[in-house]
Amino acid sequence: MFIPEKFSLAADLQEVIKFIAKLKAYSKIPEQVFKVNLDLDKVEHIDIGAISLLLSSIKELALKNIKVQGNLPKHPACEQYIIDSGFLEHLNILSSTVKRKINTIENESRNSMLMNGRDKTDHRRIGQCIKTSMKKICGYERHYQPLYGVIGEMNINSLEHAYRRNKHWLFAVNFEKKTEKLIFTFTDNGYGIYTRLKRNFGLKAFELLGLTTELKIVEGMFDEKYNSRFKKQYNRNKGLPAIKALQEKKKVTNLIIITNKVYINFATGKKIQLENDFSGTFYYWELDKNVING
Amino acid sequence: MDKVIKVLDFSEYPGPRYISQGLDSGELFYEEVLKDSFNEAVEKKIDIVVDLDYTAGYSPSFIDEVFGNLVYDFDWIEIENRLKIKSDQEPDWNQVILEKVFPQWRKKKNEGHPRKPNDL
Numbered sequence: 408m409f410i411p412e413k414f415s416l417a418a419d420l421q422e423v424i425k426f427i428a429k430l431k432a433y434s435k436i437p438e439q440v441f442k443v444n445l446d447l448d449k450v451e452h453i454d455i456g457a458i459s460l461l462l463s464s465i466k467e468l469a470l471k472n473i474k475v476q477g478n479l480p481k482h483p484a485c486e487q488y489i490i491d492s493g494f495l496e497h498l499n500i501l502s503s504t505v506k507r508k509i510n511t512i513e514n515e516s517r518n519s520m521l522m523n524g525r526d527k528t529d530h531r532r533i534g535q536c537i538k539t540s541m542k543k544i545c546g547y548e549r550h551y552q553p554l555y556g557v558i559g560e561m562n563i564n565s566l567e568h569a570y571r572r573n574k575h576w577l578f579a580v581n582f583e584k585k586t587e588k589l590i591f592t593f594t595d596n597g598y599g600i601y602t603r604l605k606r607n608f609g610l611k612a613f614e615l616l617g618l619t620t621e622l623k624i625v626e627g628m629f630d631e632k633y634n635s636r637f638k639k640q641y642n643r644n645k646g647l648p649a650i651k652a653l654q655e656k657k658k659v660t661n662l663i664i665i666t667n668k669v670y671i672n673f674a675t676g677k678k679i680q681l682e683n684d685f686s687g688t689f690y691y692w693e694l695d696k697n698v699i700n701g
Numbered sequence: 702m703d704k705v706i707k708v709l710d711f712s713e714y715p716g717p718r719y720i721s722q723g724l725d726s727g728e729l730f731y732e733e734v735l736k737d738s739f740n741e742a743v744e745k746k747i748d749i750v751v752d753l754d755y756t757a758g759y760s761p762s763f764i765d766e767v768f769g770n771l772v773y774d775f776d777w778i779e780i781e782n783r784l785k786i787k788s789d790q791e792p793d794w795n796q797v798i799l800e801k802v803f804p805q806w807r808k809k810k811n812e813g814h815p816r817k818p819n820d821l
Contacts (some may be wrong), residue, residue, distance in 0.1 A: 413781070527722065527724075528716060528717045528722050528723035528724075529723065530714045530715065530716040530717065530724065530725065530757075531716075531724060534713070534757035535714075538757070543736040550756070550757045550758060551755065551758070552756075552758030552790055552791050553758065554758070555714075555757045555758030555760075556759045556760045556761065556763075557760070559716070559717065559758075559759075559762075560760045560761060560762060562717070562723075562760075563717045563718060563722060563760060566717075566722060589744060645761035645762065645765060645801075646760070646761060646762065649761045654821040669785040684743075
């Protein structure tokens with residue numbers, strides 16, 4: 408499979424989602440596919456959001472015993488970016504050239520942290536990861552309470568609402584040296600918010616509330632619109648509104664969610680109905696020194 | 702003298718809502734720490750302070766499960782009179798617990814719903 412030239416959410420969101428949808432589709436036919444070869448040769452734009460989506464899809468394929476191998480982009484900056492991201496270390500098969508390149512990076516200068524899990528939350532590891540990452544922008548290790556709580560909620564949602572079996576989530580932190588920002592992503596490869604709601608309640612229930620598009624239904628979840636109407640457990644559904652509040656209270660910047668055919672940037676208010684379905688939920692946000700001190 | 706419970710003594714990394722979801726859950730904290738301590742406070746007729754500071758933080762589900770369960774086990778007047786929450790690092794929790802968690806759990810209890818959904 409050829410990875411698109413603009414493999415970046417910022418540069419070509421629709422193309423990235425189209426590619427990811429195509430790649431994830433192999434997990435539905437594991438008896439026909441044993442190995443996928445990812446050709447990154449022509450990649451000229453890349454970002455951590457696209458890399459996280461790719462890595463999460465690879466983990467999904469791995470659950471079906473499908474191996475993935477790949478090469479490096481020819482574009483020097485993209486090649487370095489992908490090495491620094493730690494992405495290659497999660498491929499099943501690496502050439503000796505790629506292995507040599509990875510091994511030349513000193514542990515201290517690595518700018519990424521990745522972790523994945525399955526059927527349990529891992530608050531402890533996530534908390535330690537945040538604490539360690541904060542050193543990159545604050546100069547010392549420290550907790551960042553607002554973020555820890557919300558990532559924990561993403562983690563809980565990934566287990567409670569995303570799957571029945573083959574539970575899988577991926578959390579990544581990347582330090583972008585140029586902008587001195589920490590970039591975080593959290594991904595699960597479950598049903599996605601809209602598909603889950605549709606399965607649980609049916610579309611009629613949402614139509615009665617005047618919510619007729621996928622975008623409006625997903626947005627409603629982040630506005631705490633449904634809990635009392637759809638459940639007798641009035642205390643539930645605090646997670647998604649808490650995630651949105653993280654941006655509203657300016658505890659992070661550039662918070663984005665992609666789920667099913669919905670893209671929302673909570674920072675800018677930009678909303679896009681995607682052409683292809685991303686079966687799962689993906690969060691992206693940034694953090695810098697100004698936000699911490701703000 | 703008030704009884705003080707520091708969540709940090711339970712865990713630096715408070716976890717998910719339920720024991721089945723992962724380590725150091727809200728359900729575990731309630732069952733192993735808060736329930737007995739609150740009981741003791743009621744018997745001794747003293748106040749109880751739950752100190753939320755200096756942990757890594759809290760997911761809303763953890764907070765909801767910890768404080769919401771009190772509603773099912775104790776009279777509301779005891780909760781209202783004896784419970785104090787200390788949260789200097791994240792002051793919003795005070796408001797969330799008083800204005801959201803308690804009213805929602807009281808409504809749930811008053812309508813006869815179980816404290817925990819049957820499928821969990």
